[in-house]
Amino acid sequence: MTEATGTVPESTREQAPRSLRGLLQALNLDTRLLGMVGALAVIWIGFQILSGLTGPKHDIFSGTFLTPVNLYNLAQQSVSVGIMATGMVLIIVSRNIDLSIGSILGLTGYTMAMVQVIWIPKSLGLGFDQPYTWIIALAIGIALGAAIGAFQGFLIAYGKVPAFIVTLGGLLVWRGLVFEEQQGQTISPLDKTFQLLGGSPTASLGDVASWILGVLACAGIVYTLIATRRKRRKYGFPVRPTWALAVLVALGCLAILGFVWIMNSYAWPPGLATQYAHDHGITQPPGGLQIATGIAYPVIILIGVTLVMTYITTRRRFGRYVFAIGGNPDAAELGGINVRRTIMLTFVLIGVLAAISGAVQSARLQAAVTSLGTQAELDVIAAAVIGGTSFSGGIGTIPGAVLGAVVMQSLRSGMLLLRVDSPIQDIVVGVVLVSAIAFDTYVRGRSAR
């Protein structure tokens, strides 16, 4: 446990590290999170090698996993599960569960589609593709997600009905309502602006804006670390050595700018570029027009959600209370925390997040189908748990859960690349999930001793 919390004993201040462990302690990084990054690296390199061996050239260097196009798609495919996993962390940390989010995603996604395809253009007679359509649809979807979450959360927190039962009922009820809403028809085409939420080469930032975002993020890291350090100095608390601070800044900026570089390395598909050149009267250079794609809009949504949820979790009272309730519900109550309201709010939050995921997924499909979000709850719970959220309550991090979502999606995407059959994919994901948790429990049990 001591390892996991990544504390700096005061004795290590301003000393050169003597070992890897000393180095990690001085950096004051979450070692669990580092372990996950390591696991992700192993998975990625593994798939890179395997895809090369099974590819046309049969060598380990011709892999297709670590290519800009695949990583671009991987980032985009991780968004939906990643968004909801950040909310699932708070649910599981406070010793509850939510099985209904796949159905909430379906119902909110379907309803948002109805708003932009039927209600606004036809029922109100305002026509398609109005400038305000997308935001009204999104607002209605988010409000619906919040309302469903509040209703379920009320039954759980104030009605004392177990979360497992309430959300199991929700899983059936909300999915049933999707079918009732429009007799199971597929709703399309969606509003043009709304479709941007789904991400595609045309719904991405482009290279200049991506670089600007990356540089701003780096500035944000530098500012946050230095401000934190200055404040701790002011109080006379121990701080990281200066070299450790520099290493952290360098690693963070390298990761961010590397990510931007990869996203910018993915050029628009030739067909799309040709179409664009044709539409804008540009003569194509030999070899085709090269347009850098940059970061997809939904990926920006995921980054935004991750930042906001991390802030709520670590810097706001609400987050502190969620963790206190998970650590010791009686202590939280005796401390004067309004436990029931806090629990209810966690469900409102995940309802909102499920609605955002519903918007992203339907926008990506450019249609709402009745199966939208089916079984999403399983991937989301798996992502949160692989990301270090403990079912015994009180332990979990938002960045961990997002990494967990990327791990899950990497497994699925990599196996798809290797043409592994879908049932086998499920078997592998199931085995990985259980092994990861078994390993984690074992390590935690040892370090607690």
Place this chain on the structure above:
Amino acid sequence: MSEGAMSADRVTRVDSAAAQAGAPLVEMRDIRIAFGGVHAVEDVTVDLYAGEVVGLVGGNGAGKSTLMRALSGAHPPDSGEILVDGQVVPITNPRDAKALGIETIYQTLALADNIDAAGNMFLGRELRTRIGALDDDAMESATRKVIGRLNPRFKAFKRSVMSLSGGQRQSVAIARAVHFNARILIMDEPTAALGPAETVQVRNLIKQLKSEGIGIFLISHDIHDVFDLSDRISVMLHGKLVGTVRKADVTTDEVLAMIIMGKLPSEVSEKDLAELHR
């Protein structure tokens, strides 16, 4: 008929006590708490004055902790009333009690194990920055000061309290109770988890808080602790109050007779005392 006479008698007694030394800080009148059909606390009346330590003693299941949980808001009484400064106050949850300056050190300590010392000390009363974010540094700073005074060897401020020793955890629980300018302190077995040196520290702390005018309800199994620290002793048996005595007026044997036999000093015979020592 007899019930009416009894409560009238009790009110007169309380009134005369109040007349002697001004209004008490706390009065709990005719408190009744039942779990299912079992009366954990039955018509118990106790009071506490500023700068006074009242020892609350009795065997296991006598109802001491349950009575105090009513005062701390953890378990509101089924009937009876609680007065602070002579005013009837509604205490329905721990927030109400804290707003009245009633702080509690629970026997279980009531710490969130996954959170650090500062997080626990300020749980439910976090310091916040101008934008409403948690001011962890300010909380850590205050915690370092308070715990530093209670337990100078305490260093693990950034660790979750799960990994702390019993004495360190106790320090956190005590720091939480004394930091917020409590007027009324409930200490449920405050030295149960402590070694000899730490026990001495807690005893000194109790004496110091008492001299600052804080009223303290002290629950303890240890009759010697209670005798050393209390001004008055209230004895409970099977959910009922046996009686409240001034420490100066009684011997340990007489208090033991109250705890075990439920007999007031005036009712105890030589034979009873012999029985106690057998």
